[in-house]
Amino acid sequence: MADEANRVAFMEIQGRMIETTGKLKQVQNQMRNKETEKKRAYLTLEELGQLPDSTNTYKAVGRTFLLEPKSVLVNEQQQKLKDSETAISSLQTSKEYLEKQMADVENNLRELLQQDPVAPLHQEARTSQLKITSVKALAESSNLTSIPSHYNFTTSTSGDQAGHSDHDDSIPVIDFSLLSSSNPDQRSKVISDLAKACQVWGFFMVINHGVPESQMKATVDAFMRFFDLTEEEKREFQGRHVLDPIRCGTSFNPSVDKVFFWRDFLKVKVHPEFHFPTKPEGLSEVLAEYSGAVRKLARGLLKGISESLGLEPGYIDEAMNMDSSLQILTANLYPPCPQPELAMGIPPHSDHGLLTILMQNGIGGLQVHHGGKWVNVDPCPNAFLVNTGDHLEIISNGKYKSVVHRAVVNNKATWMSIPQSIGPWPDTVVAPAELLVDGENNRALYIAMKYKDYLELQQSNVLDGKSCLKWCNLMERLILCDARSKNRIALIHTSK
Numbered sequence: 458m459a460d461e462a463n464r465v466a467f468m469e470i471q472g473r474m475i476e477t478t479g480k481l482k483q484v485q486n487q488m489r490n491k492e493t494e495k496k497r498a499y500l501t502l503e504e505l506g507q508l509p510d511s512t513n514t515y516k517a518v519g520r521t522f523l524l525e526p527k528s529v530l531v532n533e534q535q536q537k538l539k540d541s542e543t544a545i546s547s548l549q550t551s552k553e554y555l556e557k558q559m560a561d562v563e564n565n566l567r568e569l570l571q572q573d574p575v576a577p578l579h580q581e582a583r584t585s586q587l588k589i590t591s592v593k594a595l596a597e598s599s600n601l602t603s604i605p606s607h608y609n610f611t612t613s614t615s616g617d618q619a620g621h622s623d624h625d626d627s628i629p630v631i632d633f634s635l636l637s638s639s640n641p642d643q644r645s646k647v648i649s650d651l652a653k654a655c656q657v658w659g660f661f662m663v664i665n666h667g668v669p670e671s672q673m674k675a676t677v678d679a680f681m682r683f684f685d686l687t688e689e690e691k692r693e694f695q696g697r698h699v700l701d702p703i704r705c706g707t708s709f710n711p712s713v714d715k716v717f718f719w720r721d722f723l724k725v726k727v728h729p730e731f732h733f734p735t736k737p738e739g740l741s742e743v744l745a746e747y748s749g750a751v752r753k754l755a756r757g758l759l760k761g762i763s764e765s766l767g768l769e770p771g772y773i774d775e776a777m778n779m780d781s782s783l784q785i786l787t788a789n790l791y792p793p794c795p796q797p798e799l800a801m802g803i804p805p806h807s808d809h810g811l812l813t814i815l816m817q818n819g820i821g822g823l824q825v826h827h828g829g830k831w832v833n834v835d836p837c838p839n840a841f842l843v844n845t846g847d848h849l850e851i852i853s854n855g856k857y858k859s860v861v862h863r864a865v866v867n868n869k870a871t872w873m874s875i876p877q878s879i880g881p882w883p884d885t886v887v888a889p890a891e892l893l894v895d896g897e898n899n900r901a902l903y904i905a906m907k908y909k910d911y912l913e914l915q916q917s918n919v920l921d922g923k924s925c926l927k928w929c930n931l932m933e934r935l936i937l938c939d940a941r942s943k944n945r946i947a948l949i950h951t952s953k
Contacts, residue, residue, distance in 0.1 A: 473562050481555045488548045495541035498534045505531050563907065591707050591721045594688055596792035603796055608717050610801040628825075628834065629654035631843075633754065634665040636761045651758075652765035655853075659845040659860030660825050662837060663758070663814075668750045670839045677818050677873060679743040680788040683723055686736060694723070694734045699916040702732040709803065719800040719866045721790040728752060728784035729882070748786050748877065751814050751841075755784075755879040758812060758843065766853055768892060773852065776890065777811065778882035783908065785880075791822055791864060791872040802864030802872075807923045809908075809915050810846040810880030817842075820872035826861040847911070847926045848880060851903045854889035861922055883909035903929045 505527060595601065631654060635647040654661035683691070696704030704724045708717040726732050727748040733741035756779055763773040773779070791802045802822060817823070823834040823842065834842060850859045864874065881887060888905035906929055915925040 477555055477559050477562055481552065481559060484548055484552050484555060488545060488552065491541050491544045491548065495538060495545065498537040498541060501534045502531065502538065505534065563910070591688060591691070592719050593684055593721050593790060593792050596794065601795055604719070604794065604800055608719060609799050610716055610718075610804070628832070629658055629661040631661050631663050631758075632665050633663050633667065633757065636757055648761055648765050651761050655762060655765065655845050655849070655857040658825070658827055659858045660827070660834075660862070661843055663754070663841040663843055664837075664839075666754050666841055668747075668754065668841075672747055672750065673816055673839065675743050676747045676875060677816070679737075679740050680723065680790075680873065680875060681818075682737045683734065683740060683788070684721060684790050690736055693736070700913060702726040702730070703734055705734070716801075718803055719791060719794050720802050720864070721792075723788045725786045726783070727786045727877075729781040744786060748784060751877050752782070752784055752879070754841070755812055755814055755877075759879075762849070762857075766856065766890070766893065768890060772890065772892075773811070776852070776885075777848075777880075777887070778885050781882040783810075783878075783880040783883050783912075785878040787876050787878070789864065789874045789876070791866050791874075793868050793870060794866040795868060797866045797868050800866055802866045805861050805863045805922050807859040807861050807926060808844060808846045808876075808878060809848065809912050809925075810878045811849045811852075812846055812879045813844050813876045814879065815842045815844075815874055815876040816840075817875070818871075818873040820867075820870050822864050822866060822872040823874065824863050824865060826863075831863070846878070846880070847923070847929075848887050848908065850926065851887050851929060852890050854893045854899070855902045856893070859923065859926065880912070881908045883907070883912070887911070 509527075595605075629650060631650055632647060635643045638644045638647075651661075691705050694703050694705040696706070702725070705722070707721050709720075723734070725734070725744065727744060731745060731748075733744055735741075756774060759773045759779070760770040764770045766772075789803070794800045805826065815823070817836045819836050819838075821833060821835050824831045825834060825844070826832075844860045844862060845857050847859045849857050864872075866872070885908050886905050887908055889901045889903055893899070894901045911925065911929070914928070
């Protein structure tokens with residue numbers, strides 16, 4: 458009952474947020490119009506002031522022009538100026554009131570998300586109290602022949618074996634260098650390819666990206682040196698909360714995971730503030746250089762994606778405040794598993810943020826869901842793998858879909874994946890781009906929500922497909938409300 462009550466409250470709060478956001482945008486638009494009227498009246502008065510008082514001027518009335526004394530037009534423009542200033546003052550009061558309402562709604566949402574069981578935000582992870590063995594240490598145990606029961610993933614991967622994509626429907630490849638080509642045909646072609654990749658796959662490979670192969674290899678080696686630290690040394694960076702700037706651990710979120718995943722990880726926030734573990738020596742320099750290069754690549758891709766949506770090239774960059782974007786660099790380690798058919802590296806899920814840019818150490822394990830089946834993504838030397846995130850789906854109003862993917866393990870070699878999540882500034886309210894929403898025929902499909910609140914909601918719960926994004930999808934919410942209404946009606950009839 459508590460879970461149901463919290464979820465209903467969550468939907469009500471989100472409804473208020475949608476309504477308040479709409480009113481606030483309306484007031485802001487009205488203020489812009491009145492500011493324009495005020496400026497126009499002021500400029501007209503300036504022009505009239507340069508004319509002799511005895512001057513007669515023409516005034517447009519419909520399709521005709523009437524000759525009026527200067528004094529009449531001056532009085533009219535002064536009245537327009539006064540009316541505009543009065544309207545702006547009134548609208549400013551309304552704007553401040555709505556901004557306070559929005560702040561109250563956001564506080565209510567944050568308080569709700571901090572309550573169990575919807576999202577146990579900022580709770581201390583059990584790993585801060587229990588010394589859970591890393592998967593690496595477990596895999597290196599000399600007597601390990603089977604996995605512990607709490608790593609036994611209930612849905613075995615044997616029933617939905619992955620294959621490779623068909624030749625006619627292969628993973629898209631984007632040549633990043635063509636986005637800056639002086640040849641208009643080449644550039645137009647790569648923009649079109651980006652649109653198709655985001656719309657059909659939500660996933661693509663990037664070549665000729667400008668990041669040196671030596672830098673990519675140095676990053677893999679640096680992270681491997683981190684995972685080679687002793688368990689005690691790594692525990693220094695364990696973190697206590699799911700959104701700590703540096704967090705090392707195992708599985709996904711052991712405080713809520715019902716089944717553990719065959720994965721160790723290190724997560725580091727590298728932008729807008731750069732954080733880094735103090736061990737091993739030299740790691741920070743490698744991460745700073747590599748994360749900066751990937752951030753430059755991401756912003757270039759987002760400009761191309763923005764253009765592919767019919768928006769200005771810099772629209773996403775500006776709307777999402779990418780100068781202060783939240784960039785999280787993660788290293789996932791998947792050691793050899795004695796029973797890979799029973800374990801899971803990471804279950805099916807989509808990523809928060811706009812883009813995830815990933816590289817691997819030459820061992821495969823990534824699978825994307827495409828065309829109703831799982832597709833193996835083989836490693837490609839000196840190439841990045843890019844998948845679209847939930848917030849690109851939101852800003853595109855569903856035209857581009859975030860892709861569901863998973864990580865599977867093997868019994869032969871250690872696989873490392875190094876994804877970087879590229880998201881908006883944490884305080885950015887993400888909503889469908891206004892230019893992609895046009896009233897009745899193409900309404901907004903997603904609610905507006907601060908990026909940091911979405912991130913907290915996803916990271917504090919069990920990883921489960923696109924369940925978090927569904928909370929932002931208006932159609933999903935209507936279906937849920939309809940189902941609840943039918944259940945209540947059924948209960949009333951049953952009680953009678």
